[in-house]
Structures are given as structure tokens and as C-alpha cells.
Amino acid sequence: MMATAGKIRHITPAPEPTPRRIEPVAGVPLIFELSCDGRRGADGPPRPDGVARGADILGRELCREDLAGFPELSEPQVLRHFLRLSQLNFAQALQFYPLGSCTMKYNPVLNEEMAALPGFAGLHPAAPEHLAQGALVLMERMEATLAEITGMDAVSLAPAAGAQGELAGLLMIRAFHRKRKELRHKVIIPDTAHGTNPASCTLAGFQVVVAKSNKRGFLEAAEIRRLASNDVAAMMVTNPNTLGIFEPEIREIADALHETGALLYLDGANMNALLGVAKPGATGADIVQLNLHKTFSTPHGGGGPGAGPIGVKRRLEPFLPMPRLMRTADGLRFDTDRADSIGRLRSYHGNFGMLVRAYAYVLALGGDGLAEASRLAILGANYVRKRLEEKFPSATSEPSMHECVLTHDLEKRAGVSTLEIAKRLLDFGIHPPTIYFPLVVAGALMIEPTETESREILDSFVAALEKIYDEALDDPELVKGAPYSTVVSRVDEAEAARHPILRWQPKEQ
């Protein structure tokens, strides 16, 4: 169950933001600073009299000294501390959180209950497979569902997140070429790509070749044809791309790659635009990863956990990571003996807890609801884009899919930066969009409203941005000083990097 705390930030159309800093709030002490010798927040396990202590059984030479500095608090003190911390956060459940590329949609509360069912939460990963058939059936259904949605032939649920899905896909590409006795060293990546794409390439041993998108913000097949060669193993494309545009030449790009023996990897982080609209498989993709923590509503958790399943076309199936789910006469089991597999990405079978949540989501929406979700997500992005077009014009003239990338002239006109606009939005109780990404758009504001936000919310966001625009012209210092209403004022990130303090240490006596 998810609960929300008392500190609800009301969002109204263009509220009166706090002009200057409200009175300083005392920060929450660190848990270590609340500690008091001799307290504890969990009772020890029952220990019969006369049992030799563990430390004596092992012998002192194997054991550590006391855990100096470790916290000592009662249970209610620990709860209060973390509840207070929770109240310092913005969150999707509390307010509009239109972070582009992150798909901050509603995370259904039922899904948490489903993942916590004792038959799932208490299931040991090494339990005999015949006692885990319910979990395995859920995984099998999830594989089939994702295959249907993406138009791919086989799916692995093993990767822990999108970036691990990318790594798996790229290692498969490597293995695929190697099997055909081909050495290919390069992967083409567009200039709009997410940072994990080039980072995953390096990890998989490939050199990155950057493809330029055209003035309109998409890739031209001619450019890919120019870059393709028998040293190119694959291209990674995000579709819709990070400008929120459906790549119109994706099929020709796939053909150009395939003609030279290269593969097309599709970064499916933006799948929320494509449900029932277009299947990556039909666009020519050989491999696609999905971020269940985006399109499939599993909570982002302040940075995970998520899950990054990958779907592939038949010819790549032998290379899928371990373990593979397999149906036999005696039911489902894991196949751990596959000669061409790229191997393991992690221990055991994947982030099963996230798969349960995603499956609950898919059941709730169904094929019809998923298709509706994408269309409403696209409507929201286009609505925001249209309503803001005067003050924050779109970076592209192409139609938007589920997100829009906007620009502004406030830097020139008032010396106010995108970062400062983002910080000012916090005073309106709104989490800012993704900023300065994609890198090809100077000062970008990347807005992804998602299908679960209402028109009133979108209107209030539009009103807030318009108001900030006017403020920037009238009183730029006001915007530059933001935020004023958050628990801390502008945080000095440069100082944090100059003098890294990365842990608490007891004060010298």
C-alpha cells in the first residue's frame, strides 16, 4: 500500500508563488546524530540460556570490534526520522512530475499489494521449480505479453533496468556477429541518444559513431547509409526519439542496416508512445528493451528498482541472457544450458517483484486500455506544446508523440537560464521537466505529461510556466533566486563536487 503524508502541495492555476524565502526550516538531523548509546529499534532474537555466543563459537580473531558509529534508536524514532525525510520529497503521487523520458505515470497501489502476496514475496528463488509454477506462469505470460506488444519473437525478463537491457542487447549483437565469424567494432548512435546508449556501447566493447539528426529533428536514412559499413555491428535508435518525434524513416534505416549485415537495436524507453500504435518489430528492430518502470507503471523508487526486459527477433533468440524460461511436459522450468547465450547478467532470475507489478498493470489496462494510454499520453504532450507555443516554442516542427521538447528566449532576453526556470517551477509545487536534454537542443525543457494527468493539471502547469516567463522579463532576479518554498534553497552542487563529503563521520573529540 502506498500512503502519502500530510505535506500536500496544492496545485492551482498560476498560484501566487512565494516571492522571497519563507522562514528557514530546520533540517532533519542525520540518523547518526539522533543516535543514543544503548537504544535499539528491533528486539533481539530469542536466545535460550546457556547457549554459547556466536562470537565465541567463531573465535574472536574472525570477529570485528563493535560497529562504531552505527545508529542506536528506538523503533518509533526510526519511523519518525524516515517519515520526516519522506516529507522533503516531491513525488508523482503528490504532484505533477512531467520529467521527460521518465514516464512518471500513476503507479497503481494495487500492484504493491500483489507483489507483497506471500506466495510471491516469500518465494525463495532456489525453491524447486514445481513449487514455483505460479511465479513461472506469471513470467511466461509476461514474456508473451511483451512479445505481443513489441512485435518481437522472444523476450527475456532478466535485465535489472533499461541500461542492463541495453548491455544485454549489445552483447547479443556482438555474439551474433561473432557466430558468423564477423568482427564488427562500431555502433551508430544518434546525437539525440540517452547517455546510457553510448555508455553501454563502451561496456560491450564497441566504438560509438555519432549520427546527426537533421534540422527537423529526425534521422535520415541517407545519413545512416553513409555511416553503415561492414565494420558497423548495429545502430541504437530510440523511437520516438528524445525530441519526442516518431522516426519517420526508421524502416528505411533498418533496411539500410540490414543490407550491410548490421542490426537495429531499439531503445524502447519511450514505448509509452507506441502501445497499439506501432510495434517496434514492424519497424525493423531486431532487439528492443523495455523499461517496466516507465511504460508499465512500476514505481521509480527514487532511482529504482525497475526492470529492463528485452525482446528479440527469432535469429537472436539463442543469444538471450541466462536463465531462459522453458516449457516442458512437467511444466515450466529454467534452462541453464544454452551454448550461445551471452550468459548471466545478475544472480537468479530477474527483478521478479517488478514483473508482478507490471503484470498487474497489463491486466488492469488490457489491450484496449494500453492503446488508449498511448493516445492520451500523446494528446497531453501535444496539448501542452500547443498551449505554450508562444512563450516556449517547440524545438521541432514535427508532430510530438508522448513528450515535447520546448525552448525559450529568456537566456537572451533576461539572462535567465533553463535551470533557473526549472527551479522556479518548484515554487508552484510542480516538479520540473527534464532539462538540457536532448543535448542537441540548447536549454531544452523536455516535458512528458503522461496519460494519467488531468487537463486541469496540464492547465496549471501551462499557467505556471507562462507566469515564470513574465516574471523573468519583469524581475529576473526573482526567478534566479528560486526556489523559495522548498525545504532548502538553491543547493550548491559545485561545492559538493569540489569538496566531496560522501559519508557522515563522528566529530573528533
Next chain:
Amino acid sequence: MRFMPHTSSDLAAMLDVVGLENLEQLVEHVPAELRAKAAIAIDRGRSEAEVAREISKLAGINSGASEFTSYLGGGYYNHYVPAAVRAITARAEFATSYTPYQAEASQGTTQAIFEFQTLITQLTAMEVANAGMYDGASAAAEAVLMAHRLKPKRTLVALARALWPDYRATIRTYLSSIEEIEILEVPFDSTSGATDLAAFEKIANERLLCVVTGYPNAFGVIEPLGAMAAMARRADAIAISATAESLALGLLKPPGELGIDIATGEGQSFGLPLQFGGPGFGYLAAKMAQVRQLPGRLVGETRDRDGRRAFCLTLATREQHIRRERATSNICTNHSLCALAATVYLSLMGRGGLRDLAERNVELAHEAATVLDGAGIRRRFTGPFLNEFVIRVDDATKALRAAEARKILAGIALGRDYPELSDTILTTFTEMNRTDEFARLAGALAGVR
């Protein structure tokens, strides 16, 4: 659909603003030949009650497993999760926020991560810990990659054969594209179950990049980590530890004190349910001198404009969103909420409680060993152990089946990963097990021939 707020008048008004007549026109610019011709071929949406029923049915099929007394471990451990942990991780303020890129709107998450980093450095006796990784196996793999960045000329990676099979396999995957790297497995001593130090000494030379050792290892044996670290040091190589049962660090000498350079592990034991193997989380801790080669996120302490203490992501120039193909790792989304669970768990257990629990696990496992021994079931190895150990049986498959017939999951057969140990079972004891059941376990296993 209940998650979407659009009324028909909202739709009409929004479509009007964008100048369209219906939703389908929104996607008409997608080339017709690529557009989906048919609806997604999965069932129509369901009510919440129907979803709950369907999924509970699947969970119910497994719940048979909970009727069993379980001695399963092997990298994932059945420990009690205090209710307070769930109460915090269920908070939507934590669960539904993104990676804390906007510091002013994320002080809860950033401060909790700072506390997490501190707890991990305390547990491991290292100087710096990152904000967490996916799991123990990938954390160990990232540690090897980090070692490779620190010593790019070295080419030999030594993995203790007694390191968890999944960890070794994951490291192999992560290293598979680095052509010049050679991976060698260091055998274990067939009597003690600990890594064979003499064998390691032979390869601890100027080619050695790093060595990765389980602590405890895949047989539950507490490795002579200090001796291994010293040998690695003499060869100017990097010593890495991997701890799957992190409760061990509440009691055992911490890796940092034993000369380990990079300490990694799996944190599932700290307040996370079994969940069929995930999500847990990984951790990675090192020395400050190497901080710039660390993978993953870091939170640092700083000040706000008004001089108040504040926390934010820092040293991000190591990371993919800034450094792209030259980043120290591709990791982006990690397992933050799981790391939060551990932060709450460790705060509850505290200075005395964690050690107490670790000790109790040691006591239970040793009592079980005595009971089993009394029934003629011998430990396979002589090395010291924490809460799991390997027993010798005549036929592992038969023994496990016999136990299962008595509603006992007696452990994990090791033969698949260690053919030379095909007559053994790894069996695990935590505070969730009761001493008065050990005789039943012994009885179930002793009868098998």
C-alpha cells in the same frame, strides 16, 4: 479506464486546442505501413477486483512453498523483515519519486542515500560507498571493471572457484568484450572449503589485475580474506570481496580491516523479502583515493544558498548522462528503494542488534550442524562458517526429495555448479528457523540411501 482522468468534454477541449477531431489523428503521421493494423492481442482491461483475483490465484499456486520448513539460502536469505521497513518503503513520497536530480525537491531521498552510503562504509570499513547497484553479482562485476580502470595494463582476473556461481557467471558476462582479459579460477581446498592460498600465490604475479573472493563463500565458509588481500597487495593487484549474506558484516572482521580494496555485496538480507530472487540491491565500497573510478551514483553533503546543510548528487562527471561513452559505468536506474529498505533496516537493528542477529544465526547453524552430525550427516568442509554449510549425502537429488516429502526444503544441491560436489547439499539457517525442527531435518536426510 480508472487511471485516466479524461472526460469526454476534456477530450473535446484538448483535441480542439491541438486542432484535431479524434485521437486517431494524433498518430496518423506515423508511416501507415508501420502503424499497428490490429488491436493489441491481449484481453480487455479488468476491474481492480478481477486483477487482484487473477494474480492472487497465481500467487496461491506457489504458496505451497510456504507450507515447507525452508533451509534454502545460497545468496538469498530468509530473514525477518520488520514492519517498519515496509511502512517506510511504501511511502509514495519515496516510492513514486524519480532519481533525485532536482536536489531541492529530493532532500528526503538524497539524505537517505547519504545515510545509506555511511552505513555501508561502516559495515565494510571502507571510505566511500556509492548509492547502490542492481545486485551483488553485478556489483562484483562492476568492481572488476573498476579494477581494470585502475590497472589497465594488467590482464589476469582471478576468481575464487568458491565464489558464488552466479557471481562468477555475471563477472564473465561483464568482462566478455574485453579481449585482453584472461579469467582464471582459483581452486578451493577440498578439506576446508576455503580458497587454496598456495594456488593463489602461484598466480599472484605482475599480470594479476584483481582477485574476487566470496566472504563468506558459496559453501558458507569464511574465507581467509586477510591472507588473500595480502598476497594481492604483494603483487600490486586489487583485492575484491563479494558478500552475498551481508548479515555477516555485523559480526565478521570487515573487508576494509583485512586489506580489501573494493568491498561489494548483496543487500537483500537487510529488510527485503525473497521475491523469487529480486529486487534486492548491490553495494560497492572503496577508498577515497579511487572515488573518481567508482561506478554509479553518489550523494554528497553541501550547503544551500542560505547556509543550511543540504544533500545532492555529486561527482556526476563519472556518469553516463555527462560522460557518455567515457562513463565509468552505464548504470542509471539502480535499486534505490531497496537501498532505502536497508537504511531503515540497519537503523532499526542498530549497533547492537545487527551483531546480535548475526551471532544468533551463527549459533543456530552450529547447533544444526551438531544435530545433523549426531544423525551421521557430516559437514563436507572443515572451514569456519556463519549461517550455512555444506553437508554430505549419498544422493543429493534423493535426499532433497525425501525431505520434500516431509515438507522440508533441505537446501540446494551443489552438483550442478560443482560436479565434484555432486554428493552435497548447501543448507542454511537463519533466525526464521527453530532449533526444535532440526531433528526432523536430520531424520529426513538420515534415512536416505
